[in-house]
Structure formats: C-alpha cells, structure tokens
Amino acid sequence: xxxxxxxxxxxxxxxxxxxxxxxxxxxxxxxxxxxxxxxxxxxxxxxxxxxxxxxxxxxxxxxxxxxxxxxxxxxxxxxxxxxxxxxxxxxxxxxxxxxxxxxxxxxxxxxxxxxxxxxxxxxxxxxxxxxxxxxxxxxxxxxxxxxxxxxxxxxxxxxxxxxxxxxxxxxxxxxxxxxxxxxxxxxxxxxxxxxxxxxxxxxxxxxxxxxxxxxxxxxxxxxxx
Amino acid sequence: xxxxxxxxxxxxxxxxxxxxxxxxxxxxxxxxxxxxxxxxxxxxxxxxxxxxxxxxxxxxxxxxxxxxxxxxxxxxxxxxxxxxxxxxxxxxxxxxxxxxxxxxxxxxxxxxxxxxxxxxxxxxxxxxxxxxxxxxxxxxxxxxxxxxxxxxxxxxxxxxxxxxxxxxxxxxxxxxxxxxxxxxxxxxxxxxxxxxxxxxxxxxxxxxxxxxxxxxxxxxxxxxx
DNA sequence: TCAAAAGTGTTCCTTCTACACCCATGT
DNA sequence: ACATGGGTGTAGAAGGAACACTTTTGA
Numbered sequence: 227x228x229x230x231x232x233x234x235x236x237x238x239x240x241x242x243x244x245x246x247x248x249x250x251x252x253x254x255x256x257x258x259x260x261x262x263x264x265x266x267x268x269x270x271x272x273x274x275x276x277x278x279x280x281x282x283x284x285x286x287x288x289x290x291x292x293x294x295x296x297x298x299x300x301x302x303x304x305x306x307x308x309x310x311x312x313x314x315x316x317x318x319x320x321x322x323x324x325x326x327x328x329x330x331x332x333x334x335x336x337x338x339x340x341x342x343x344x345x346x347x348x349x350x351x352x353x354x355x356x357x358x359x360x361x362x363x364x365x366x367x368x369x370x371x372x373x374x375x376x377x378x379x380x381x382x383x384x385x386x387x388x389x390x391x392x393x394x395x396x397x398x399x400x401x402x403x404x405x406x407x408x409x410x411x412x413x414x415x416x417x418x419x420x421x422x423x424x425x426x427x428x429x430x431x432x433x434x435x436x437x438x439x440x441x442x443x444x445x446x447x448x449x450x451x
Numbered sequence: 452x453x454x455x456x457x458x459x460x461x462x463x464x465x466x467x468x469x470x471x472x473x474x475x476x477x478x479x480x481x482x483x484x485x486x487x488x489x490x491x492x493x494x495x496x497x498x499x500x501x502x503x504x505x506x507x508x509x510x511x512x513x514x515x516x517x518x519x520x521x522x523x524x525x526x527x528x529x530x531x532x533x534x535x536x537x538x539x540x541x542x543x544x545x546x547x548x549x550x551x552x553x554x555x556x557x558x559x560x561x562x563x564x565x566x567x568x569x570x571x572x573x574x575x576x577x578x579x580x581x582x583x584x585x586x587x588x589x590x591x592x593x594x595x596x597x598x599x600x601x602x603x604x605x606x607x608x609x610x611x612x613x614x615x616x617x618x619x620x621x622x623x624x625x626x627x628x629x630x631x632x633x634x635x636x637x638x639x640x641x642x643x644x645x646x647x648x649x650x651x652x653x654x655x656x657x658x659x660x661x662x663x664x665x666x667x668x669x670x671x672x673x674x675x676x
Numbered sequence: 677t678c679a680a681a682a683g684t685g686t687t688c689c690t691t692c693t694a695c696a697c698c699c700a701t702g703t
Numbered sequence: 704a705c706a707t708g709g710g711t712g713t714a715g716a717a718g719g720a721a722c723a724c725t726t727t728t729g730a
Contacts, residue, residue, distance in 0.1 A: 281533055282531065305528060
C-alpha cells in the first residue's frame with residue numbers, strides 16, 4: 227500500500243534516532259516429538275512447550291505470549307530450516323513478531339526486544355541467519371505493506387512513524403516527501419488530537435485506518451484462525 | 452530488477468496464449484521420523500523418501516529430481532504448515548519448483564507440470580491453499596526478480612518472454628512497453644541469432660545475463676549449498 | 677499477394693526527488 | 704528571545720501507460 231523507494235541520505239536532516247522497536251525473532255524447534263521455543267537475541271528462552279494439538283502458527287502465537295506476557299501485534303512465519311549437523315534431524319520454523327510499544331512486556335527471562343542496530347554476531351549461525359533474514363523481510367515489507375503499524379502505539383505522530391521507518395531501514399528520509407507519501411496513501415487518519423511534549427509546537431496524532439491487509443501479502447493466511 | 456506494474460488489459464492484443472509453463476508444487480511431510488514427498492496437482496507422487504542427513508532444501512531438490520527425472524531450474528520454499536486434524540502432528544513444508552521447457556521431464560508417475568489456468572479445486576484443502584499461494588508468490592516475484600528466467604529455455608524470443616509473463620499473470624500486456632522495459636532492465640543479452648519458425652519475420656533470440664539474484668530476494672540463501 | 681508474427685516512437689501523465697523556511701510552543 | 708521539533712510547496716526528472724503502423728518472411 228505504501229510505497230517507500232530508497233532515498234539517498236538527506237542533507238537537511240541526519241538524525242536517525244532509534245525509537246527502540248519491539249521486534250522479536252522466535253524459533254520453534256521440532257525434533258519429532260516436542261516443540262521447543264527460543265527467542266533469538268537477548269537470552270534464550272527456557273520456554274519449552276510440549277506439542278499440543280494446534281496449528282503451528284498458533285503455537286508460535288501462544289509461545290510468544292507465554293514468553294513475553296503479551297500478545298504479539300503481528301506475527302509472520304519466516305522460513306523453515308533443518309540444521310542437522312550429525313545429530314538427529316531437527317526442523318526449525320522461524321517467526322518474526324512485532325510488538326506495540328504500548329504493551330508492557332514482562333521482563334521475563336530476558337528482554338526479547340532486539341535492537342536492529344545490533345551487529346554482534348550470535349554464537350549460533352542459524353540464529354544469526356534468521357536474524358538477518360528477518361531484517362531483510364521487515365525492510366522489504368515496509369515498502370508495500372502497513373507493517374510499520376505493528377510497531378507503533380495506537381496513535382502516533384508523523385515523526386514517530388518516520389523514525390520507525392528510518393530505524394528499520396537505517397537510513398534518513400526526507401521529511402516532506404515522507405509525509406506527503408503517507409498522507410497520500412490514505413492509511414492515516416488524523417485523530418484531531420495533538421501531542422504536546424516539549425518546548426515546541428505540538429504534533430498532530432494519527433492512527434492507522436483499519437488494517438485488513440495482514441494476510442494478503444506474500445504470506446498465506448494463517449490457518450485455522 | 453524488472454518492474455512490472457499491473458497493466459489493464461490492452462485492446463491492441465488480446466491473445467494470451469498459454470505456453471504450458473513447467474511449474475510444480477511439492478510438499479514435504481514430516482511425521483517426526485520420515486519425510487514423505489508429494490507433488491501437488493497432477494497425480495500425487497508415490498515418492499516416499501526416508502530421512503537422510505541432509506538439509507531440508509536439499510531434500511526437496513533431490514526428491515523433485517527423483518520424481519521428475521530432472522533438476523528443478525529454480526526451487527523456493529514457500530511455507531510450513533501443520534495440519535493436525537485430530538491425528539498426530541505433522542509438519543508440511545511446501546516448495547515451488549520451476550523447470551525450463553528445455554528439459555525432458557520423465558513422464559514418471561504423472562506429469563508434474565501444473566496449468567496455471569487450472570481452477571478445479573483439489574480434494575485436499577492444504578494442497579489447494581499451497582497451490583494458490585504458490586501462484587501469488589510467483590506473480591509477486593515476477594515484478595522484482597528475474598524468476599521468469601527459470602521457466603524459459605536457454606535462449607528465447609521477446610514474445611516468448613512476454614507470453615510467460617502474460618500466462619502467469621493471466622493478463623495481456625502491451626508489446627512495446629513490455630519490450631522497452633525488458634531491454635531497459637539490462638538483464639537481456641541479444642545472442643545475435645534469429646529464430647525462424649513460420650511464414651513471418653524471424654525473431655531475435657535473447658538469453659538472460661547472469662542470474663546471481665536467486666538468493667537475494669525475500670528468501671534466505673539455501674543453507675549448506 | 678497474403679497471412680502472420682516481429683519490430684518500432686511519441687505523448688501524456690503520474691510519481692519520485694531534491695530542497696529551505698516559517699510555525700507553535702515551553703523555558 | 705531563543706531553542707526545539709512541527710509543519711509546509713515547488714520544480715525538474717524519471718518512469719509508466721496508451722496507442723498503430725511498417726517489416727520480414729514462407730506459402
């Protein structure tokens with residue numbers, strides 16, 4: 227819906243402030259019997275949940291909820307791997323979860339939020355690969371979906387929205403072009419409210435218009451909703 | 452690389468001839484012990500291959516080769532499902548395979564090529580879902596990758612290329628715009644040869660310039676190549 | 677000479693990009 | 704009054720879409 231072509235770094239503004247996005251990558255490991263869940267980056271989750279009779283994606287939803295104490299605002303299956311180095315074959319299904327900053331995630335067994343700027347290689351090659359792939363997907367989807375929605379609170383300013391884009395793409399964008407594109411896309415609704423939070427002009431608060439596009443983009447609809 | 456925006460049906464040419472694309476959707480079913488392969492549409496494959504110590508994607512490559520007698524020109528993992536209706540949990544990893552029409556696929560246990568125009572619902576809901584999803588992905592990737600390459604012979608005419616696009620998208624395109632876009636994209640190389648095959652002007656034969664983009668688009672690089 | 681597919685340019689319009697200043701507020 | 708982030712317009716470039724006729728060949 228929203229088209230975001232790559233824009234070369236702008237001169238007029240260079241400040242890419244990181245708004246600490248709540249992104250989480252989770253792996254479901256299946257050994258043929260049990261499903262084990264692990265959140266990538268931050269600490270590994272001890273959460274090990276036995277197989278239940280539910281769809282895979284639902285298991286991911288549930289495991290992430292149990293791990294973070296909160297429901298993911300958006301969940302997308304990424305890819306399925308089978309890292310079988312000598313040992314018995316294992317199947318690992320990877321997921322990307324996005325959270326609204328509204329939600330109070332329980333500290334739990336380590337904070338799941340993952341700094342996009344993070345570059346320290348993980349011990350596990352697979353986790354590193356999934357993490358990088360998640361970022362590729364997230365960046366790509368910024369261009370043709372409203373996925374950024376799921377990383378923002380219910381109402382937000384255009385600057386917040388732009389910062390979200392910039393921190394995911396790690397690239398500064400032109401303010402006027404960005405705002406024009408977003409408004410033109412028609413997915414934003416001006417709530418009429420203003421946010422005043424500093425010694426400067428208050429910002430208009432927007433919300434997203436509906437969000438019925440989750441299922442339709444490059445990912446099959448989740449089964450058995 | 453190649454941008455193909457949707458174009459409304461053109462008046463000047465309405466003939467969308469189906470060039471019988473060699474597309475195959477395969478499922479790997481894992482019950483925890485064995486992997487069972489099935490090609491979707493056409494007859495189900497009897498091919499049942501026990502677990503080997505190899506990466507999942509490699510298993511898919513091999514199974515498709517064993518089923519068709521030929522290597523897929525392109526293989527992409529689609530999505531992973533877990534259809535567990537009462538029975539024991541099963542994990543089904545779906546793949547999309549593309550073949551060059553050059554290759555002589557063994558008739559084997561039923562022709563795997565799948566008519567894109569086909570609309571008869573399959574008995575199996577999951578297979579139907581995967582089939583539709585494969586088409587969504589294929590269509591989407593036409594717009595930003597050279598994926599059509601994998602459905603064409605080594606050299607081809609611009610008309611062949613256009614027919615491939617048209618039959619996948621099920622939509623006629625303007626000849627001049629199509630050719631201009633393709634040429635401008637820089638991925639085509641004029642071989643200098645001509646193909647004469649009828650009582651009409653011979654067509655220039657092209658080939659694709661390199662094809663090093665397979666791994667870079669929305670799919671992680673296949674592990675352990 | 678006819679049929680059949682190959683090949684070729686231009687115009688219009690939409691969208692992207694680059695770019696700089698005033699506005700509203702709190703201190 | 705000043706510092707801070709909010710908010711705005713325009714002109715040039717590039718790319719997409721619509722559109723029809725000539726060319727080359729085999730029969």
